Amino acid sequence: MNCFLLPASLCRALEQVMARFWWRSNGIKRGIHWTTWHSLARTKSCGGLGFRELGKFNVALLAKQCWRLITHPDSFLAKFLKARYYPTSDFLSANLGSNPSYIWRSLWSAKGLIERGIGWRVGSGRNINIWNDAWLPGIGDGRVKRDTIDIRYTYVSDLIHSPTSTWKVDVLEDLFDAPQVSMISSIPLSVSGKADTVVWRLEGSGKYTVKSGYRMLRDDHTTATGMYNQYSPSVIEQFYKEMWATRLPAKVKISFWKIANNFISSYDNLQARRLNVNNVCPFCCTPGETVAHLMRECAFIKQLVLEQGINFISCPTNIAWAEWLANIFCNLNPEKKVVLMVTYWAVWYERNKLIHDGTIASVHDTKAFIRAFIREYEDVNTICPPGIVEREGKWEAPAENLIKFNFDAAFDIHTKASVSAAIGRNHAGLIMASCVTHHNHVFDAFVAEALACLQAVTYAKELGFDKVIIEGDNITVIKRVCSTSMDGSVIGPIIYDIKSIAGQFESIEFRFVQRKINQVAHTLAQKGKGQQGDCYWIEEAPPRTSAAAALDAESITEV
Numbered sequence: 001m002n003c004f005l006l007p008a009s010l011c012r013a014l015e016q017v018m019a020r021f022w023w024r025s026n027g028i029k030r031g032i033h034w035t036t037w038h039s040l041a042r043t044k045s046c047g048g049l050g051f052r053e054l055g056k057f058n059v060a061l062l063a064k065q066c067w068r069l070i071t072h073p074d075s076f077l078a079k080f081l082k083a084r085y086y087p088t089s090d091f092l093s094a095n096l097g098s099n100p101s102y103i104w105r106s107l108w109s110a111k112g113l114i115e116r117g118i119g120w121r122v123g124s125g126r127n128i129n130i131w132n133d134a135w136l137p138g139i140g141d142g143r144v145k146r147d148t149i150d151i152r153y154t155y156v157s158d159l160i161h162s163p164t165s166t167w168k169v170d171v172l173e174d175l176f177d178a179p180q181v182s183m184i185s186s187i188p189l190s191v192s193g194k195a196d197t198v199v200w201r202l203e204g205s206g207k208y209t210v211k212s213g214y215r216m217l218r219d220d221h222t223t224a225t226g227m228y229n230q231y232s233p234s235v236i237e238q239f240y241k242e243m244w245a246t247r248l249p250a251k252v253k254i255s256f257w258k259i260a261n262n263f264i265s266s267y268d269n270l271q272a273r274r275l276n277v278n279n280v281c282p283f284c285c286t287p288g289e290t291v292a293h294l295m296r297e298c299a300f301i302k303q304l305v306l307e308q309g310i311n312f313i314s315c316p317t318n319i320a321w322a323e324w325l326a327n328i329f330c331n332l333n334p335e336k337k338v339v340l341m342v343t344y345w346a347v348w349y350e351r352n353k354l355i356h357d358g359t360i361a362s363v364h365d366t367k368a369f370i371r372a373f374i375r376e377y378e379d380v381n382t383i384c385p386p387g388i389v390e391r392e393g394k395w396e397a398p399a400e401n402l403i404k405f406n407f408d409a410a411f412d413i414h415t416k417a418s419v420s421a422a423i424g425r426n427h428a429g430l431i432m433a434s435c436v437t438h439h440n441h442v443f444d445a446f447v448a449e450a451l452a453c454l455q456a457v458t459y460a461k462e463l464g465f466d467k468v469i470i471e472g473d474n475i476t477v478i479k480r481v482c483s484t485s486m487d488g489s490v491i492g493p494i495i496y497d498i499k500s501i502a503g504q505f506e507s508i509e510f511r512f513v514q515r516k517i518n519q520v521a522h523t524l525a526q527k528g529k530g531q532q533g534d535c536y537w538i539e540e541a542p543p544r545t546s547a548a549a550a551l552d553a554e555s556i557t558e559v
Contacts, residue, residue, distance in 0.1 A: 001058045002065065005106035011054040018051070032273070034263035041218070044244050045237050047261065053218065060213035062110035066091065067208035069107070070114070070198060081107075092118070113213055116141075119201035121492050122187050123194040125156030134201060136183055137443060137490050142201050150175055156196075159184070165191040167441075185441035186416060188450075190493035192500040199488040204446075206488020239326035246337055247381065255345045260325050262291045264348065282354045292321045294351065301347055303363050308339050308370070342370050393517045395552040400427045402507075404469040407456035408521035409448040410529050416441055418448035421525035422456035423541060424465070429553025434541040435459050436528030443490055449474040450491040450498075452525070453481065457501045457508075459536075466506040473518040481510050520548045 015037045022040070024031030042048025069078045069091045085104055086094035092115060096108050119134035119142045120127075128135050131149050134142030135156060153159065153175065161168050166189065172181045199206030202216060243260075244253060258264050267279040267289040281289045283300040295301055296312060305312060315327045329337060346366055354360045361369070398404040403424050410419040423434040437455050442448050453472055460468045472478060480487050480495045481502075487495045502508045515522065524545045528535070541549065 001054075001061045003062075003103055003106065005062060005109050006054070006058050008055055011058065014054055022051075032265065034258075034269075035261070043218075045240050047236060047240055049257075052214070056217040057210075057214050059110050059113060059217060060210045062106055063113045063213045064208060064210055066107055066110050066114045067200065070118075113216065114208075117200055117202050117208070117213070117216060119199055121197040121199045121206060121488055121490070122156055123190055123196040123493060123496075125158075125160050125196065127196040128156040130154060130156055130159070136180075137187060137201075138183065144176060144180060146176065160189065165189045182416065182441065186443040186447070188443070188447055188491060188493045190496050192497045194493050194496040197486065197488050197492060204489050206492065235323070235326050235330065238330050242330065242337065243341070246334075246341060247377075248338060248341055249377065252341055252345045255348060256341045259291060259295060259344050259348065260322055262321060264291060266291055266294060282351055283360075290321075292317075292324075295344055295347065296321075296324070300363065301343075304343060304347065304366060305340070307363065307367055308336075308343065310336055310340055310343075338374060339370065342374055346370050346373075393514050394555045395429075395513075395517050395520070397425070397427050397429055397553075397556045398469050402427070402467050402469055403432055403460065403465045404471055405456040405460050406513075406518055406521035407452040407470065407472045408518055408525045409445070409452035410525040411442065411445040411448040412529075413445075416443075418442040418445075418451060419525050419528035419531075420448070420452035420455040421521050421528055422452065422459050423521055423524055423545065423549070424460060424463070424468075425549065425552075429549065429556050431537075431539060431541050431546065431549055432465075433459065433463055433536075433538050434524060434545065435534070435536045436524060436531055437534045438528070438531075446474075446476070447491055447494070449477050450480075450494040453477050453510075454494050454498050454501075457498050461501055461504060468505060468507070469509045469511060471511045471513050471518065472521070473513055473515040475512045478510050478512040520545060520552060523548050 019033060019037050019040070020030060023033050037051070038053070039047070040049050041051045041053045044050050068075065069081065072078055073082070081104065082091075085097050085100070092111065094108070094111075096105065100108070122128065122135055130144060130153055131146075132143075136142045136144065153171070159168055159171055159175075160166070167185050167187075169181070169185060172184055176184070197206070200208040200212065202212040203209055239260075243256060246253065262269065267277045267281075268291075270277045271279050279289055280287055281293060281298055283294075283298050286293065286298070296317070302312070310328075310332065312328065314331065315324055317324060319327075329340060332340060346369060350361050350366060395406075403426055405422050405424040407420070407422045409421070412418070418439045420437045420439065421435070424432045426432055435455065439448070439451055442451070449472070453470065453474075456470050456472075460470070477491070477495075480489070480491065481498050486492075489495075502510075524541060527542050527545060540546065
């Protein structure tokens with residue numbers, strides 16, 4: 001499936017094998033298929049079980065090879081295919097050609113998926129067409145929206161002021177509406193001359209993954225078929241999210257999922273499938289054993305849930321069964337959610353036991369079984385609460401010939417502004433320098449943390465320190481800086497600048513620490529939110545920050 005496009009008939013046959021295996025109750029009987037494979041292939045948050053649709057998964061796997069042809073043009077396979085099928089163009093512009101091999105025909109079938117998700121990360125902007133290419137970050141197709149094209153501006157570099165590596169805000173305001181101006185202004189730019197980079201827009205790393213490619217294909221089908229054709233998306237998503245997150249065995253969750261979707265062999269469902277059954281509730285002998293009657297209206301279930309403190313009266317019954325159950329479930333506290341799920345599982349078990357064995361359990365016995373099951377499962381899966389035995393962390397002073405700079409950021413999601421804070425201390429914990437800088441049009445908190453790291457590196461270099469340690473509490477930023485591969489994420493230009501400046505030090509090391517150990521930088525960043533402009537201090541810091549730094553200095557272990 002990585003190299004060849006399987007026939008649709010083969011994919012359907014394999015899916016039928018999996019479906020038969022899923023629905024049958026034992027190794028002999030075929031079992032009743034209560035829903036389609038497409039429904040089972042939906043995500044768990046949408047009411048499915050997250051199974052793979054093999055046809056779409058096949059295309060997503062093939063797209064991985066296409067992505068390698070684009071990002072590794074010097075590989076042997078890329079050179080071979082280029083010489084054979086697109087000698088004068090690139091892969092995205094290639095045609096199927098005449099008499100193509102089966103491998104090329106398979107790869108070409110996944111080209112459409114790549115075309116929809118590919119985009120650019122802005123570096124210099126010289127290779128990115130403003131009007132045709134996808135270069136905007138965030139949700140959407142990545143392309144600018146404008147009724148007409150302004151021929152005065154062709155490439156993104158025309159929107160950038162080269163000497164300062166900043167956006168020409170006046171030009172942006174003349175070309176685009178306010179939301180697009182805000183979006184474009186928040187794109188980080190590199191002052192070190194980073195080149196434009198081809199990226200996969202649906203992943204934060206900028207690299208194509210089979211998971212994101214399959215998600216795009218799956219979501220297209222979900223949107224086309226209307227997965228929320230009956231109920232409120234928010235209610236259904238919340239219901240399934242909380243249901244699957246409950247700490248219970250998989251057999252209980254799956255049974256509850258079947259009950260919620262009416263995928264059970266109740267007499268009413270069997271009769272609807274033209275089976276000759278006596279459609280009477282086995283508990284109360286009321287005609288019509290529907291899922292709603294068995295799990296809501298039967299005297300047995302009413303008494304059972306009432307004795308366990310669950311109120312069914314709070315939700316009207318003149319709505320669909322699934323919507324009613326979702327509303328009841330979402331309004332319960334976590335403990336009652338567990339009780340309801342185990343109760344439904346136990347009731348279905350007792351119902352089948354009554355039909356097949358002729359034995360019936362009382363409400364008292366069933367309630368005792370439910371409580372014992374929950375208690376035993378909790379005892380077996382008891383986990384020590386986090387933080388009880390956690391080792392006390394503290395700030396560690398650098399070696400005598402090093403200066404350690406801690407950085408942190410404060411981000412305001414409403415104004416899209418951030419504050420970068422950096423504070424440098426020596427081996428004795430004494431403050432050597434500190435600073436607070438402000439940034440506008442920041443894309444998100446992720447970018448804010450990267451800007452804070454850049455500020456720490458830049459400030460350390462400007463002060464003339466040659467041997468430094470840069471320490472922060474954002475592990476993703478630290479990993480990106482330490483990585484030797486090209487960063488295709490939205491902070492790629494910032495990471496590029498950090499690495500460029502880091503190469504000018506005699507010695508530099510980047511470290512990740514927990515937030516509580518980075519408290520001094522955090523305090524400084526919060527203080528900076530009240531500052532009107534950028535502030536720089538030499539051998540000092542604001543009072544609260546100095547007090548926090550003094551506590552760190554006191555904790556230094558004397559050797």
